[in-house]
Amino acid sequence: MSTMSAVGRVALREMRTRFTAKAMIISTAILMVLIIGAIVAVSIVTSKPAEELQVGLADGTSELDDALGQAAQAQGASLDLHTGLSDAEGRRQVLDGDIEAFISGDAAAPQVAFDGDPDAAIMDLVGAAVHDHALATAISDAGGDPEQVMSAVAAAAPTPINLSEEPGLSDLDPVTIISTFTILGFLLFALIQSASMVAVGVVEEKSSRVVEILLATIRPTQLLAGKVIGSGVVALSQVIVFAAAALITAKATGVLEGFTFDFGGAIAMLLLWFLLGFAVYVVLVGGLAALVSRQEDIGAVTTPMVFGMMVPFYLGIYLVPYAPEALATRALSQVPFFSPFMMPVRVAFGTAATWEVVLAVALCLLFIPFLMWIGGRVYGRAVLNTGGRMKLSAALKG
Template sequence: MSSNVVWMVARREIKTRMLTKSTIISMAVMLVVIVAGIFVLDYFATRDAHAPASKVGVAQSVSALEEHLEVAAAQQGLDLELVALADDADAEEALTAEGDDALEAVLSGDPASPEMLVAEQPDDAIQQAVSTAVRSYVVNEQVTGLGGNPAAFEEALASAVPQVRSIEPEDSPDRFGPAYVVSMVMISLLLFALIGSGSIIAMGVVEEKTSRVVEILLATIKPTQLLAGKILGIGIFGMFQVVLLGGAAVGGVAATGLTRSLEVDLGASLALLVLWFLIGYAIFALLFGGFAALVSRQEEIGSVTTPLMFLLFVPYYLTMFMVPSDPDSTMVRVLSQIPVFAPFMMPVRNAFGALSGWELGLSLAISLATIPLLVWIAARVYQRGVLHTGGRMKLGDALKAGRS
């Protein structure tokens, strides 16, 4: 019977919060922003990959440079297309051509000191490739003239570079790589969901006190049942937001093909995000719901929600700045076991591959063990404060034994 009452209150909250016009419009806007943002990111990420090749004309007199140009362009990662010209006189005409036939530069003259003709300003990458190719050609000619082996000489020259060794492990994660982007999106979504859900609970509690609706409700149900139903209903709504928006982000990334460049398991990351949302929501919803009963007017709600917002923003910003720089530091490992820090730090550490199974299990156990204590505190404060009228009730008075 008690569970039926709680579920009845939860359904009322779901219907009230989820089916309003403002909620539907805001959710639609956020979905559009997330999907559009992913496609914009995909555009900028792949724009260079689809850039047309740079076309360079090579007159017959410098055809000996072609092989060296191809090698130099490959070393620079330059997409270079060489176009053979029958005569040096064709250079100016080829540069002024329009459309796909236009060339960015034309080489002619002596291969050891060619002339590079351009329409306006030379492209730095092309100029560098040409300079490298000319040097390679000259070296080959000189080595051959001295009776040496040009291939062996170039191999020895290529190896004559300093060998760089880093003291950091080779598999250390890139601080601002894909793992950083995925983890920051996750904890930002988590922060948004927790703030939104907690604020709705707090405003709902105070609204019912102000309108005296709570007195009618408590004539038929217990205060703990009312609080539990409210938290359950708004929690389902918050879960719906997380799954919908997180799923839209994962779907958009998969649709654009950005997952090919990611070394992060998006499915596992989303599942872990949902798990920590449930735990984080249970922790903060109890605090928001219980402490909101201490005030009787909407104007006073900030006095109880501000400290709770502080408890949300501090873990968020510490996670953002501490975990990416060193996800396995002693401080991070300790903080990630504290219930208010764990929902933010654990998903990010997992994205960076710095989370061991025993740490996840221990953090879950500590957080779950904390929830019954918070249930006791929230229920006690709510029972004492929800029927209190007048000025703000002190937390110490609400925690005292007995009922008013």
């Protein structure tokens, strides 16, 4: 049997076992419900219409009608103006709760009546309208054109210039940054899920002595490679299903309205860094899991690897945004164990040159064969050890 055929058969067996496992199906369904529910909840909160301000305007203060409408539009407020009210009717409606405030008196210094403490939003709105009305009246009394002057005043604004070569916060695309952080979360989940599946599978076969039967027909490295590839396909498929469910739900609920999102580019980035991170971390997990013979001992060998994933994940989340051009950030983002988590964030913040990304990928590709050799060496020498936990140094020395 050729190497490719042996690895392929083991990978297919691993995928069939994992995809049909009840625990896998139930956990995937629960996570999908949680993801969809969270997005629906966000859409409900963000799509809640702004409360319409109910304001009454006295007959003698009708000059503020247009100014109030313009001020509401400028402040992004929704205003329902009840005009033509007498003083008695306006105050009665305030006390009855039909309107929130009643404006009366001189347009230059009106009175605003409330049933209780004044509403800050309404007072700001009325204040802006009174200011604009007074300015327009003064311009008209001086023989000028109020509309022309008000347009010139509105257009008068300073233009900021950033002399720094580094991009400012306003130059960054929030959708790109948020999607990058989301992808990092999916990446971490997929790698931990893959590592867990590989470790559990290795120990199950070792403790049940099934591995002894399998190794009668194929080599240890072929068995390990098949298990790693099969588990990786399962984990990546699960992540893609989650990402697709999230995207479809977001589009259906209108959460992404007004934003441009490169779904193809996001998936490509997820695939690239998942494959590299998977090869860097999970191959080692498969070898280290062979050092133990009981499920209870898996944590002793997988915990250091999980911790090794969490460190670069948090560096990508916290270090890169605050010091994207620091020497430590640039150096660590080139290290194979750190680059899958740190380089995507540097790309999102626009601080990684193309050659830096290419170099990070190349270093990962050069480092992977060495890690595969170590993982295969440890697995091949430890998987048939049925005694207590085997030391890593003993497995390496043989």
